[in-house]
Amino acid sequence: MAITIDDFKKLDLRVAKITEAEKIEGTDKLLRLKVTLGVEERQLVAGIAQHYSPEELVGKQLIVVANLEPAVIRGVESNGMLLAAISGGKIILATMDAETEPGSKLT
Secondary structure (H helix, E strand, C coil): CCCCHHHHHCCCEEEEEEEEEEECCCCCCCEEEEEECCCCEEEEEECCCCCCCHHHHCCCEEEEECCCCCEEECCEEECCEECEEEECCEEEECECCCCCCCCCECC
């Protein structure tokens, strides 16, 4: 399904830096991530625990959808969504290839 450029412009894609990560108790797939968007801290829930350990995520810079409505997943509020691809059955995070200021907007 094709979208218009106006639909695409509604997305607020930003660079987020992971400051904390931990498994969500009682799940095999979910991690709770604390991220900074520069002037703002957020919590995200992501189904990536089978592909990434919390320890290897801290310090990574991700691309997130910052204007997604909050959702409660397994009792934990998530305020955004990280972007990732699935390749060969593995989740690959959409990251920045150079240090970028957290909160920077993607264009």
